[in-house]
Amino acid sequence: MASGLTSEIVLNLMRQGMRQTDIATEYGVTRQYVGKLAKQGGYESPITEVTQNLPWDVPQEYFDNTIYKYLRLHGHRMHAGVDSLSDASKAKLRAFYRKLKHFNMVVDYSPDYPQMPGVTNTPGFAYVPRVKEDGNYVIRIREGINLTSAGRKLWKMPKDLLF
Structure with a gap:
């Protein structure tokens, strides 16, 4: 996707308290795509x-x-x-x-x-x-x-x- 969003950006935003849904809205992508990037970056869901x-x-x-x-x-x-x-x-x-x-x-x-x-x-x-x-x-x-x-x-x- 051409959003510029990377695993590193996703993980950093999540550490700052942003939810995956909010990140997806801000970057114009799906929540599933954000979840995929987070997982690629090593995030494990609670x-x-x-x-x-x-x-x-x-x-x-x-x-x-x-x-x-x-x-x-x-x-x-x-x-x-x-x-x-x-x-x-x-x-x-x-x-x-x-x-x-x-x-x-x-x-x-x-x-x-x-x-x-x-x-x-x-x-x-x-x-x-x-x-x-x-x-x-x-x-x-x-x-x-x-x-x-x-x-x-x-x-x-x-x-x-x-x-």
Whole structure:
């Protein structure tokens, strides 16, 4: 493209706080092109980091699950910071945190969990009662999960719940 945009420019602008969408608008290119340049420059999306550190091996068929989306959004917040989120995403996280706190719940994954109309749109994820072993995590801490060192940070309940 003749925009003059390079991987170096994209990474520099992103370090200054510009979003890929804003860069694309400023340079008259697509957001996908900006993302491609960022990736060529070595940028790794916070969502990639979050997905790689999920404590479960979640098949793609569950990616549209409402609770899964909240969990990924939480992971994004914990990885990239609350300022990286839009106001709409912050509002979704506030609702998620309120539900976990008010009902003393955590999130768990199993293909055996059924869809719960009004709570989740597909099977696979569920809110389950918090137990002592869950500590200060937003997820169920149980045998069989893969809690990486990055995951220990990503899946903690933040001190600031955005209320």
